[in-house]
Amino acid sequence: MEGPASIKTFDYIGDDPATAPLLKLMRGADGKPTVCDHTWISYLSGDGETNFEITGKLTAGYGSMWGLDSKKPGDKIGPEFTFGITMDAALAEPVLIIKAAWGGKSLHTDFRSPSAGPYELSSFQRENYPKQTGHGIPEDFEQWKADKAQATGHYYRLMIEHVKKVLADPKRVYPDYDAAQGYELAGFVWLQGFNDMVDGHVYPNHNNPNRFDLYSELLAHFIRDVRKDLAAPNLPFVIGVMGVGGLKDESVDMVAFRGAMAVPAAMPEFKGHVVAVQTAPFWSEELAAIDKKHEKVRQMRHFLDSKHKDHANADGKMTEEQKREFVKKFEADLITPAEAAIWKRGASNAGYHYLGCAKTFALMGKAFAEANLKMLESQRP
Numbered sequence: 001m002e003g004p005a006s007i008k009t010f011d012y013i014g015d016d017p018a019t020a021p022l023l024k025l026m027r028g029a030d031g032k033p034t035v036c037d038h039t040w041i042s043y044l045s046g047d048g049e050t051n052f053e054i055t056g057k058l059t060a061g062y063g064s065m066w067g068l069d070s071k072k073p074g075d076k077i078g079p080e081f082t083f084g085i086t087m088d089a090a091l092a093e094p095v096l097i098i099k100a101a102w103g104g105k106s107l108h109t110d111f112r113s114p115s116a117g118p119y120e121l122s123s124f125q126r127e128n129y130p131k132q133t134g135h136g137i138p139e140d141f142e143q144w145k146a147d148k149a150q151a152t153g154h155y156y157r158l159m160i161e162h163v164k165k166v167l168a169d170p171k172r173v174y175p176d177y178d179a180a181q182g183y184e185l186a187g188f189v190w191l192q193g194f195n196d197m198v199d200g201h202v203y204p205n206h207n208n209p210n211r212f213d214l215y216s217e218l219l220a221h222f223i224r225d226v227r228k229d230l231a232a233p234n235l236p237f238v239i240g241v242m243g244v245g246g247l248k249d250e251s252v253d254m255v256a257f258r259g260a261m262a263v264p265a266a267m268p269e270f271k272g273h274v275v276a277v278q279t280a281p282f283w284s285e286e287l288a289a290i291d292k293k294h295e296k297v298r299q300m301r302h303f304l305d306s307k308h309k310d311h312a313n314a315d316g317k318m319t320e321e322q323k324r325e326f327v328k329k330f331e332a333d334l335i336t337p338a339e340a341a342i343w344k345r346g347a348s349n350a351g352y353h354y355l356g357c358a359k360t361f362a363l364m365g366k367a368f369a370e371a372n373l374k375m376l377e378s379q380r381p
Contacts, residue, residue, distance in 0.1 A: 001191040001240075002045065002101040003063030003078015004349040005358040007033065010060075012346035013359045022362055025085050026060070033060030039084040039095040040174045044162040045102055046070075051158065055173045058084040058097060063361075066103065076348075077358055079191060079240070082365030083372075090373050096174050096183070098166050100159040106195040107218050108202050109148065110155040113225035116218050119152045124204040136201065156222075160229050185232040187372040190222070191240030191279070191364070194352050197257045207252040212260035220264045223274060234273050236375035238368045239265060243279030243360075244352055246288060272378060275371045282363040287355045290335065290343045297331045 010033075013023040028034050036058040043062045044053050052070040054062070060081055061073025068074040080099050087095045105111060109119060121129065128134055129141050138144035171177040196203065196215055205211050219239070227235050241261045245254055262276035303311040304323045312318065312326055335343075349356025 001078055001080075001099070001189070002103050003076055003080065003361055004066075004103075004353040004356045005063060005077050005361045006348035006356055007060050007075050007077065007358070009346050009348050009356065009358040012342075012357065013362060015345070016359070019359055019363065022082065022366065025089075026082065026362065033081075034085060035059040036084055036088045036095075038093075039088040039097065041080065041084065041097040041099060042162075042166045042173045043080075043099040043101075044158070045100075053162070058088075058095075062099065064103065076356075077361055079189070079361050079365035079368055082362045083189065083369045084365075086366050086369035087373070090369070093184075094174060094176070096166070096170060098163050100155075100162050102155060104195055105155055105192065106199065106202075107192060107215060107222065108196055108199070109152050111159070111192070111222065112153045112218060113156050113222045114153065115225050116221040119148050122202050122204055122214075124201050156225075160226070163230060185230060185235055186376055187236040187238065188226060189238045189240060189368045189372070190219075191242075191368075193242035193257065193261060194244060197242065197253065209252065209256050209259075211253065212257050215257070215260045216263035219261065220267060220270075223264055223270065234379065236372050236379070237270070237274040238371050238375075239274065239276045240364060240368060241276050241278050241280070243281070243283050243364075244354060245280070246283030246285055247280045248285065248288075249280075273375055275375060277364075277367050277371050279360075279364050279367070282360045282367070284346060284355060284357050284360055287343065287347045287357055288351065290339045291347070291351055291355060293335050293339070294343075296334060297327060300330050301327050 010023060010026065013026070014020045026034055039058040040056065041058045041062055042053055042055045044051060045065050046052055047066065054065070054071065054073060056073065058081065059073065060077050061075060062080050063074065063076030063078040065074050078101070080097055084095060084097055112119065128137055129144070131137070132139055132141055166173055167183070170183060171179070196212070200206065203211050203214065223237050227233050239261055241258050258278070258280070264270055265274045265276035300311070301323075304313040304318065304326065307313055307316040313323065318326070346357055346359065347355045354360045
């Protein structure tokens, strides 16, 4: 949800006739990102224990703030931009988006909600952590348990505190707020997952279709707790099902994780007011194919540095300059000028960040808004 897609990748959206109309909504007549007149945003983010809020009319720049000035919008977007644009167009009422997002966070610890209870060790952790040996296993088990207890639910609490702070004084973010008119909590969107999916200690039993059942349980608790803590029992809830890897990634673990994310939407208690939106269709296969070639280039650099026996620097005699020239030629032979141009136009980050592709995040935001609006329509008279 943080959103690492650079504004520089907007043009790539216009290259596809299917998404060119969406780009027109994202830009004004002057070519600059659209500024919504009736949609405002408060965004809480940060690094470590240092958190900050930026507010204003919704426009591009309310994505990831890593390394940027924390007092004004940056140069990236997440799903919030087209989500707000879509809401702005559909609703007569003004819209206030409250975004809370931090990179690299889990549901099993960071966003673990109260009714999920304290953090519990998995079978792998119970077996291996007390021994304090092995890759990735804490050296001081008792200290690890104390740190884990403190970290559990920390970002859930920050998120809820921030939402309540904004709602206690909406006029601070939206200057034209009319207290007599009040507000309606109209939806909640959740997009996360990579840190849970790759955690083999918390979710052992690789290649097991039921490996991520715990995630489903935790997400169901999360939905219940958000509604309880915000006093909104039927709050429309959109689950953005993780789409990293796209539709072509049919590995057992990926399929299992996406399935686990979607489970709450099929639970009887959530029928009609929790919806799972698949984001894999929005993944750019074109950019992903180029990214795989970039990975081969990175791998070649590693082989040369490590004097791999099957590669050019097996005897370790290549100079740094020779290695750079070798990799440069390897990359030129592997990636065509046309592919390099496409990559520069459409990508700005790593695969686990959806390649930093604004097209992907724009399609996500639009789909989340449409799902949210459909639930609102079914609830309203």
